[in-house]
Amino acid sequence: MENKYIRPRVKPIYPVYKLNELLFRIGAQLGITTEFEDPEGKLYKLVSILDGRELSDILKYMKSEFPDLTEEDVIDGLDILSNEDLIEESEDFSKYGIDERYIPNINYFSRFMKYGMSAYEIQKKINDSTILLLGLGGGGSNILTLLSGLGPRKIIIVDYDKVEKSNLGRQLLYKESDLGQLKVDVAVRTLKEMNSTIDVEGHNKKIERYEDVLEYTKGVDLVICVIDEPPFIAQKTVNKAVVEAKIPCVFGASQVSRGRVFSVIPNMTGCFDCLNIHYTLHDDKFVEQFVGFRDIDFNPPTVAYAPAMYQLTAAIVDEAVRILTGYAEPRSLSTQYEINYEDGSSFTHPSWTRYEEDCPTCGNGKSDKWEIFRYYDRK
Numbered sequence: 001m002e003n004k005y006i007r008p009r010v011k012p013i014y015p016v017y018k019l020n021e022l023l024f025r026i027g028a029q030l031g032i033t034t035e036f037e038d039p040e041g042k043l044y045k046l047v048s049i050l051d052g053r054e055l056s057d058i059l060k061y062m063k064s065e066f067p068d069l070t071e072e073d074v075i076d077g078l079d080i081l082s083n084e085d086l087i088e089e090s091e092d093f094s095k096y097g098i099d100e101r102y103i104p105n106i107n108y109f110s111r112f113m114k115y116g117m118s119a120y121e122i123q124k125k126i127n128d129s130t131i132l133l134l135g136l137g138g139g140g141s142n143i144l145t146l147l148s149g150l151g152p153r154k155i156i157i158v159d160y161d162k163v164e165k166s167n168l169g170r171q172l173l174y175k176e177s178d179l180g181q182l183k184v185d186v187a188v189r190t191l192k193e194m195n196s197t198i199d200v201e202g203h204n205k206k207i208e209r210y211e212d213v214l215e216y217t218k219g220v221d222l223v224i225c226v227i228d229e230p231p232f233i234a235q236k237t238v239n240k241a242v243v244e245a246k247i248p249c250v251f252g253a254s255q256v257s258r259g260r261v262f263s264v265i266p267n268m269t270g271c272f273d274c275l276n277i278h279y280t281l282h283d284d285k286f287v288e289q290f291v292g293f294r295d296i297d298f299n300p301p302t303v304a305y306a307p308a309m310y311q312l313t314a315a316i317v318d319e320a321v322r323i324l325t326g327y328a329e330p331r332s333l334s335t336q337y338e339i340n341y342e343d344g345s346s347f348t349h350p351s352w353t354r355y356e357e358d359c360p361t362c363g364n365g366k367s368d369k370w371e372i373f374r375y376y377d378r379k
């Protein structure tokens with residue numbers, strides 16, 4: 001008999017309990033709970049022995065309890081549970097010698113696993129990855145703390161600023177004793193203290209040309225770009241580099257009470273310049289807004305509130321993990337994922353496509369065909 005089950009178990013993250021003689025539930029919280037009607041108690045009996053024992057033992061036990069059951073009936077029962085993603089193949093994590101700090105991550109990923117997928121493999125993909133983090137301000141400093149708990153193999157960080165007192169309200173990687181020091185130096189030192197298994201490399205450098213980014217992309221699996229100065233131009237510069245290096249990049253930026261995340265996967269999704277083309281084609285005030293905004297040289301006070309920044313940076317890092325591992329669908333491919341800190345809501349913008357014919361950066365287009373690109377160049 002062909003089937004996928006070897007040593008199935010109920011995912012340990014879920015409780016199993018009876019409501020009454022007819023009903024039982026797996027899971028306890030709204031949205032992650034499945035209720036089963038089971039008047040004969042057969043499915044509940046099956047569930048109650050899914051503790052990682054072998055399928056042959058499960059079949060033997062079920063037939064002894066319910067002599068009229070066939071093997072197919074028991075497999076059908078497992079299929080019902082598997083279709084709801086409630087069971088998994090048993091795995092003994094201790095055999096991998098995995099760092100204990102990652103076990104809760106693995107348990108979280110297990111929620112998303114189809115039968116036969118391993119949540120451990122998701123964590124391992126993170127542990128095997130190299131991430132280039134551009135910027136150590138309100139975004140990057142908190143992103144680094146989140147990455148320390150995820151444990152990529154290597155993190156390369158690039159920034160040119162020093163720690164200032166005005167940073168301490170939201171850039172919680174830094175301490176008062178770090179004031180006046182280069183952020184990269186503090187970040188490298190602190191990250192080593194937080195997670196000594198990560199190989200960390202810091203570069204004191206201001207990203208001004210796309211070649212500046214390309215200096216650091218060797219061996220990198222994913223880039224996180226949280227430099228937003230000068231506005232739009234920074235993203236355009238990094239975009240050109242990641243398209244050329246063919247490395248996925250998650251971009252994030254915050255404005256007043258909204259945060260936005262979008263990602264570029266070269267040769268698959270539209271790039272940042274495709275987004276400029278998209279807006280040119282779909283928003284008749286886009287170029288005017290861009291030029292009007294640029295011409296006032298708006299220099300706002302820093303607007304940043306730590307709880308809001310954590311919402312954004314958490315979304316950025318989760319998006320990076322989704323793209324790296326595929327544990328769940330990314331939310332910011334060909335769209336911008338926006339978080340409204342005011343009410344905790346999020347939504348995605350209308351999607352934009354890759355303009356292979358027209359994009360000067362990821363396609364075969366010419367920059368001078370599009371008015372918008374002239375305004376980026378002239379500064």
Ligand SMILES: [Zn+2]
Nearest residue numbers: 271274359362
């Ligand atoms: Zn493009």
